[in-house]
Amino acid sequence: MRGVEEAGPHSPATPCGCVKPTLETGNILTEPIGYLESCFSAKNGTPRQPSVCSYSRACLRIRKNIFNNPEHSLMGLEQFSHVWILFVFHKNGHLSCKAKVQPPRLNGAKTGVFSTRSPHRPNAIGLTLAKLDKVEGGAVHLSGIDMIHGTPVLDIKPYIADYDSPQNMTEPPGDFNLQNNQYKPKTDSQSDGKTESCEQQQLSGCDEPQPYHSTKERPKCPEDRTSEENYQKHKDTAKIHQTLPKRGDIAVDLGLESRSDPSLSVAEEHIGPYGLEKSFSTERTEKKLRREGGAAAPQGSSAEMQPMAPHCPARTADGAPHSTVPVWLREAPAATLEVRFTPHAEMDLTQLGSGGEPGVGQAPFKYFQSAEEAKRAIEAVLSADPRSVYRRKLCQDRLFYFTVDVAHVTCWFGDGFAEVLRIKPASEPVRMTNPVESLVSLGS
Numbered sequence: 001m002r003g004v005e006e007a008g009p010h011s012p013a014t015p016c017g018c019v020k021p022t023l024e025t026g027n028i029l030t031e032p033i034g035y036l037e038s039c040f041s042a043k044n045g046t047p048r049q050p051s052v053c054s055y056s057r058a059c060l061r062i063r064k065n066i067f068n069n070p071e072h073s074l075m076g077l078e079q080f081s082h083v084w085i086l087f088v089f090h091k092n093g094h095l096s097c098k099a100k101v102q103p104p105r106l107n108g109a110k111t112g113v114f115s116t117r118s119p120h121r122p123n124a125i126g127l128t129l130a131k132l133d134k135v136e137g138g139a140v141h142l143s144g145i146d147m148i149h150g151t152p153v154l155d156i157k158p159y160i161a162d163y164d165s166p167q168n169m170t171e172p173p174g175d176f177n178l179q180n181n182q183y184k185p186k187t188d189s190q191s192d193g194k195t196e197s198c199e200q201q202q203l204s205g206c207d208e209p210q211p212y213h214s215t216k217e218r219p220k221c222p223e224d225r226t227s228e229e230n231y232q233k234h235k236d237t238a239k240i241h242q243t244l245p246k247r248g249d250i251a252v253d254l255g256l257e258s259r260s261d262p263s264l265s266v267a268e269e270h271i272g273p274y275g276l277e278k279s280f281s282t283e284r285t286e287k288k289l290r291r292e293g294g295a296a297a298p299q300g301s302s303a304e305m306q307p308m309a310p311h312c313p314a315r316t317a318d319g320a321p322h323s324t325v326p327v328w329l330r331e332a333p334a335a336t337l338e339v340r341f342t343p344h345a346e347m348d349l350t351q352l353g354s355g356g357e358p359g360v361g362q363a364p365f366k367y368f369q370s371a372e373e374a375k376r377a378i379e380a381v382l383s384a385d386p387r388s389v390y391r392r393k394l395c396q397d398r399l400f401y402f403t404v405d406v407a408h409v410t411c412w413f414g415d416g417f418a419e420v421l422r423i424k425p426a427s428e429p430v431r432m433t434n435p436v437e438s439l440v441s442l443g444s
């Protein structure tokens with residue numbers, strides 16, 4: 001394969017002195033196609049992934065300065081159930097980012113930024129798979145989102161399972177290839193004098209870098225290794241500690257809806273983006289529940305992730321390749337919390353849904369259809385524990401606030417639960433970002 005010429009932002013000129021078009025150097029000046037109107041006003045309390053809360057709603061209106069007739073650009077989109085949303089993490093606060101980050105699920109341990117969904121990355125671009133509820137003129141109505149109000153959106157693309165899910169990828173028959181994570185031992189004559197072990201092939205094929213460090217023992221080939229063995233290996237190397245997970249925990253780990261979520265229809269499960277992992281997770285859930293617990297990163301440590309046995313993908317029953325995730329994502333320590341509402345908070349919510357105190361005329365919810373729906377959304381957000389690792393460890397007894405739709409929620413966290421204390425009308429309406437401020441230059 002031909003190497004890609006390095007033409008960074010500081011070398012826009014060709015050897016002959018011509019200036020290369022910026023697209024060729026990878027520098028683009030983006031112009032948001034619209035600014036998201038979201039039920040979440042701030043980062044606090046916004047789900048970490050779209051799968052956390054199926055009631056989280058948003059609307060995106062295509063701007064007229066992108067297309068004179070925004071509705072033309074959305075023609076045909078209504079035929080899709082899900083869309084990819086590419087957006088800018090405009091509220092990151094700073095442009096800097098680190099090569100290693102501490103994702104909340106790792107409870108303080110570090111891993112490479114590109115193996116996470118951290119908002120703090122070289123180009124502050126987010127990618128969310130949202131449910132497309134409705135296309136209305138030049139606007140799209142979405143649910144299951146994890147972006148805050150005012151988020152500049154760069155693009156919408158339809159989710160197409162045939163293209164976007166490894167389950168649906170076709171492969172050359174009977175051949176080893178790097179995409180399918182299958183190990184086929186090389187003969188000596190093939191090996192070129194270099195050691196290309198199962199582990200290397202596995203590494204090249206897997207989504208996540210999870211090297212073995214032992215050179216003495218040739219690791220089992222992916223298809224030989226059971227997930228139980230993977231777990232054992234991880235347990236040995238990462239000095240994990242065990243906690244008994246709840247069912248919902250696994251769902252959140254893998255970006256799944258909770259099974260108790262009544263909005264999850266069979267059709268969505270079937271065609272949805274996480275269908276593959278769902279069957280996968282059910283099996284793992286059972287295994288996980290059978291044994292005593294899951295792995296956890298060392299509590300309170302800021303250690304780097306220890307090398308661990310990859311979760312090696314096998315294949316689905318019909319022979320399609322699985323996707324692979326690292327053990328820390330499915331065995332992470334963050335548990336699903338039980339969510340309670342005080343009688344006072346229940347009352348607040350009912351009042352809010354009915355338009356506020358009698359005579360005050362407070363507008364009811366803008367995004368939720370009922371107080372019941374708002375309650376479910378609050379439950380979903382809190383059960384996934386939205387606190388940062390810092391807050392979880394050092395400010396455990398502090399009150400936690402967040403705003404969803406017109407509800408300003410006050411709660412506190414105890415051992416394994418979150419309790420909603422008050423729900424008041426949000427005092428400040430969310431202000432839209434000035435579009436001019438949101439022009440983002442990428443790659444410079």
Ligand SMILES: C[S@@+](CC[C@H](N)C(=O)[O-])C[C@H]1O[C@@H](n2cnc3c(N)ncnc32)[C@H](O)[C@@H]1O
Nearest residue numbers: 043046047048089090091117126127147148151
């Ligand atoms: C972990 S990111 C994941 C986003 C996306 N699903 C992805 O994988 O790229 C989601 C978190 O980003 C934060 N966030 C959402 N919108 C943001 C914005 N416009 N600017 C900065 N941070 C944002 C919220 O705290 C939210 O919990």
